[in-house]
Amino acid sequence: xxxxxxxxxxxxxxxxxxxxxxxxxxxxxxxxxxxxxxxxxxxxxxxxxxxxxxxxxxxxxxxxxxxxxxxxxxxxxxxxxxxxxxxxxxxxxxxxxxxxxxxxxxxxxxxxxxxxxxxxxxxxxxxxxxxxxxxxxxxxxxxxxxxxxxxxxxxxxxxxxxxxxxxxxxxxxxxxxxxxxxxxxxxxxxxxxxxxxxxxxxxxxxxxxxxxxxxxxxxxxxxxxxxxxxxxxxxxxxxxxxxxxxxxxxxxxxxxxxxxxxxxxxxxxxxxxxxxxxxxxxxxxxxxxxxxxxxxxxxxxxxxxxxxxxxxxxxxxxxxxxxxxxxxxxxxxxxxxxxxxxxxxxxxxxxxxxxxxxxxxxxxxxxxxxxxxxxxxxxxxxxxxxxxxxxxxxxxxxxxxxxxxxxxxxxxxxxxxxxxxxxxxxxxxxxxxxxxxxxxxxxxxxxxxxxxxxxxxxxxxxxxxxxxxxxxxxxxxxxxxxxxxxxxxxxxxxxxxxxxxxxxxxxxxxxxxxxxxxxxxxxxxxxxxxxxxxxxxxxxxxxxxxxxxxxxxxxxxxxxxxxxxxxxx
Numbered sequence: 056x057x058x059x060x061x062x063x064x065x066x067x068x069x070x071x072x073x074x075x076x077x078x079x080x081x082x083x084x085x086x087x088x089x090x091x092x093x094x095x096x097x098x099x100x101x102x103x104x105x106x107x108x109x110x111x112x113x114x115x116x117x118x119x120x121x122x123x124x125x126x127x128x129x130x131x132x133x134x135x136x137x138x139x140x141x142x143x144x145x146x147x148x149x150x151x152x153x154x155x156x157x158x159x160x161x162x163x164x165x166x167x168x169x170x171x172x173x174x175x176x177x178x179x180x181x182x183x184x185x186x187x188x189x190x191x192x193x194x195x196x197x198x199x200x201x202x203x204x205x206x207x208x209x210x211x212x213x214x215x216x217x218x219x220x221x222x223x224x225x226x227x228x229x230x231x232x233x234x235x236x237x238x239x240x241x242x243x244x245x246x247x248x249x250x251x252x253x254x255x256x257x258x259x260x261x262x263x264x265x266x267x268x269x270x271x272x273x274x275x276x277x278x279x280x281x282x283x284x285x286x287x288x289x290x291x292x293x294x295x296x297x298x299x300x301x302x303x304x305x306x307x308x309x310x311x312x313x314x315x316x317x318x319x320x321x322x323x324x325x326x327x328x329x330x331x332x333x334x335x336x337x338x339x340x341x342x343x344x345x346x347x348x349x350x351x352x353x354x355x356x357x358x359x360x361x362x363x364x365x366x367x368x369x370x371x372x373x374x375x376x377x378x379x380x381x382x383x384x385x386x387x388x389x390x391x392x393x394x395x396x397x398x399x400x401x402x403x404x405x406x407x408x409x410x411x412x413x414x415x416x417x418x419x420x421x422x423x424x425x426x427x428x429x430x431x432x433x434x435x436x437x438x439x440x441x442x443x444x445x446x447x448x449x450x451x452x453x454x455x456x457x458x459x460x461x462x463x464x465x466x467x468x469x470x471x472x473x474x475x476x477x478x479x480x481x482x483x484x485x486x487x488x489x490x491x492x493x494x495x496x497x498x499x500x501x502x503x504x505x506x507x508x509x510x511x512x513x514x515x516x517x518x519x520x521x522x523x524x525x526x527x528x529x530x531x532x533x534x535x536x537x538x539x540x541x542x543x544x545x546x547x548x549x550x551x552x553x554x555x556x557x558x559x560x561x562x563x564x565x566x567x568x569x570x571x572x573x574x575x576x577x578x579x580x581x582x583x584x585x586x587x588x589x590x591x592x593x594x595x596x597x598x599x600x601x602x603x604x605x606x607x608x609x610x611x612x613x614x615x616x617x618x619x620x621x622x623x624x
Contacts, residue, residue: 076214077106077241080234083218084166085113087137087226091490092116092168093124097143099185100170102241104141116490116519119511121147123483125154126509128165130448130487133470136291137164137226138487144171144235145185148195155231156202157475162289164225167203167233169195174210174237196235204230211243216250223252229289229376255377258388265379265386266397269372272382273398276345276370277406281307282328284358285473286351286391287316290376295395296350297321302399305348306409308337310358311459313351315469319462320443326413327460330360332614334413341366348372350395357473361618372398414438414462415610424578428602430457430609432577437526438462440584442496446470446488450481450501452535454528457609458500468492478533479508482525486512489521496591497523504533504553514565517595524587525595527558530602538608541620545606558599570596575603 084092093116096104107115118124121142132138140155142148148169158165171192172183180190187194196206205224207217221232273279281303283296293316300307300323307317308328317324326337341347342365349366352373356362373380374391416435426432430453438461441447449458449471463469470488472480485499506527516523533551540548562569570590572583580600587596 074245075106075242076209076211076236076245077103078110079214079245080168080209080218081107081110081113083222084139085110087222088135089113089137089139089166091131092139092141093118093127093131093487094141094168095121095124095143095147097147097170097185099144099172099238100141100147100168102238103168103170103236106241107141115141116515118483118486118515121150122154123486123509123512123515125151125158125165125167126480126483127487127490127512129154129158129161129163129480130470130484131491132158132163132165132487133288133484134446134468134488134491137166137222139166139168141168141170143185144169145187145195148199152198152202153477155199157472157477157480158231159202159204160475161472162229162286163231164229165231166222166225167199167231169233169235170241171235171237173239175239177237196233199233202231203233204228206233207235209234209236210240212246215245215247219252220250227255229286255390257390257393261386261388262393262397265381265389265394266401268381268384268386269398270401270403272346272370272372273401273403278343278345279303279305279405280341280344280347281305281317282310282341282347282349282352283307283313283317284310284349284351285312285316285353286376287313288351290351290391292350292392292395293317295392295399299348299395299399303403304405304409306340308341310353312353312355312358312473314459314471314473315463315467316351318465320465323409324412325410328364329358329611330363330365332360332363332611332618333460334415336410336413340410344370346370346372348374348398350374351376351391353474355474357476361615362622363618412462415460417462422577424576424581426577427575428577428580428600429604429607433580433600434458434461434609436577436581440581441467441498443467444495446492446495446497448481448485448488448497448499450505451476451478452502452505452533453530453608453612454500454502456535456612456615460609460611468495478505480505482506482509483512485523485525486516486519486521489516489523490519493521497521499523499525501525501527502534503527503529503531503556503558506558507553507556510561513562513595513597517562517566517569522591522593522595524584524591525597527597527599528602529558529599530607531555531605534605534608535612537606538612538616539619541616558597562595562597569594571599572597573599573601575601
């Protein structure tokens with residue numbers, strides 16, 4: 056710690072009074088509320104990390120590899136609205152592509168900063184390490200174009216224009232942007248002034264036309280329903296969709312990708328919609344609506360219950376970040392937030408009462424503590440253990456489908472990759488969530504298979520003082536893959552088996568000082584959770600859930616497997 060502090064003092068003294076490319080970059084990030092930057096040091100980004108070390112109010116959080124750093128930045132951005140990642144040229148930035156592609160797919164804004172070789176070497180097309188040995192220094196930036204909303208190569212001459220522009224694009228599109236800078240240019244003084252950034256605005260004429268058409272559809276509809284989808288969370292529309300449901304007195308449902316975007320403790324929330332795979336009661340309410348208002352619509356296979364959803368476009372008002380579609384007619388240049396406010400201001404109210412909510416884990420029966428762990432029992436228990444304000448991070452796999460059907464308490468934040476679904480995402484994302492919200496309780500739910508991909512970040516959490524409660528579902532392999540691969544008998548799927556790790560002892564190898572417990576019954580899980588709740592003020596807590604049946608899975612996932620087999624046959 057003393058060494059780090061002295062490093063800051065020396066750097067501040069050397070750079071005092073100088074406005075350089077690097078100091079401007081990190082000051083811009085800090086202005087946006089980014090107070091931590093994830094990444095991995097490499098010899099082409101040393102000046103970036105050295106400059107970051109010199110700045111007050113913003114610090115580096117080194118991760119064990121670049122992929123994990125990207126996942127951590129993703130989790131951080133879902134809470135704070137923006138994140139930053141530093142990698143080195145070639146080997147580092149390419150290691151992070153999966154994470155950044157996921158952020159692009161899921162509408163998560165991350166500023167990806169790449170340190171590259173000296174500018175003169177690049178101009179001379181010298182064959183340097185970490186390159187393709189062909190002298191092409193633009194190859195990796197071009198690779199990032201399809202998974203970035205914007206890319207730029209920074210220089211002292213363009214930095215004051217490009218950095219604010221890139222940040223604004225990331226904030227507007229909710230997608231990653233890519234910025235590369237040569238190692239020798241980071242310390243160079245700036246040469247130009249910042250450019251003025253034009254903000255997107257709603258076309259008043261287009262909004263009025265959309266409002267007239269929406270009023271016409273709504274007035275002719277007896278049954279109006281709100282469906283809250285993924286982009287509600289990315290664009291922070293949670294207060295707007297809640298207000299709309301309250302003002303119009305209409306029921307609200309959520310999609311899997313949109314889970315947590317509408318307060319699930321609210322009396323207007325009726326549950327999760329998933330076509331024929333989810334609640335039949337919720338499906339009937341949504342699909343029989345005379346008018347369905349869909350906020351932030353993402354019609355993916357995940358959201359449509361494997362394609363089983365039956366939604367009539369002629370009866371839909373689809374609100375996107377910068378456009379609206381009503382009955383199949385598109386109205387461009389209408390900001391989604393403005394359209395939500397416009398609908399609420401129409402003064403229309405529902406003719407029918409809001410139906411009762413449908414949550415599959417709401418059983419009031421007493422759980423038998425002696426029963427072995429099974430999905431039918433531990434998901435209702437988990438739902439009871441959730442608290443207002445929790446951050447729940449769900450790994451792709453059986454946990455993602457099971458937790459999607461839990462009822463979240465008020466103020467809870469739900470983080471999961473409903474679209475990209477990259478296994479291993481949740482553990483580093485939980486690190487990002489812990490860093491972004493150090494005062495909130497973070498619960499990580501991951502499977503044994505997924506954890507083995509990115510387990511290194513448990514050590515980063517412990518080293519950084521993060522104290523999540525980690526649930527590891529040990530079912531002896533990739534259960535989700537076994538369920539979905541209906542073409543081959545389970546006993547022949549040897550590729551879906553994994554080595555057996557002792558997850559309780561694993562935390563000792565990562566530095567110790569953690570609470571770790573292995574449980575096999577519902578009663579043991581409840582007791583371990585209570586103990587973890589008492590211990591988490593001082594340390595990371597890990598609960599290994601031993602499931603004897605390797606094919607045990609939540610009902611939603613089992614129905615998905617059956618639907619896939621049905622569609623193929």
